[in-house]
Amino acid sequence: MTTPSRAASDAEILRRSRLDAAAFGELFDRHAAAVHRFLVRRIDRRAADDLLSEVFLHALEARARVRPHESGSALPWLYGIARNVIRSHLRSRDRPGLAAEDEHVDWDAVDDRLDAGILARDLRHALSTLTGIEREVLLLVSWEQLTITEAAAALGISTTAARSRLHRARARATAALAAMPNATHPQETS
Incomplete structure (x- = not known):
């Protein structure tokens, strides 16, 4: 056998x-x-x-x-x-x-990834408020499903730096979304 x-x-x-x-x-x-x-x-x-x-x-x-x-x-x-x-x-x-x-950043790909046009506009705005490295670490973890250590390796930075940038990216993107007038966010819908 x-x-x-x-x-x-x-x-x-x-x-x-x-x-x-x-x-x-x-x-x-x-x-x-x-x-x-x-x-x-x-x-x-x-x-x-x-x-x-x-x-x-x-x-x-x-x-x-x-x-x-x-x-x-x-x-x-x-x-x-x-x-x-x-x-x-x-x-x-x-x-x-x-x-x-x-x-x-291929914004058309971002748009295709979202369910509704308004969410695409809001996400585009939120991502545009991030620095390039913040945006990359966020996309690597969220879209590419890498771990934080794998994302750090892909970006050539330490895991600590990647973790810090990811935290900052999430906070800044959330704040940018919350500040948008008439924005529709998934957590606000019932």
């Missing part, structure tokens, strides 16, 4: 891929959809489709240098690479008149 084999952890795949680049394909198969969603939420879908391969190409090139996150997941590392790829992509575009801080 054979025992079922357990799935290799991301850390094990990364170690194996240092000697066998083909093993890295398992990480792509496992995480490409999540990384693509991460990209689409920040830039338009067509650019996300193009940049997905760039993220994994950079990851493949850096696989020998990466130290896996304590959670065993490669997602924080891949999200960090994706953020850098997005930044590089946005810098390479010639789009005068856009604020650099807000360029990486």
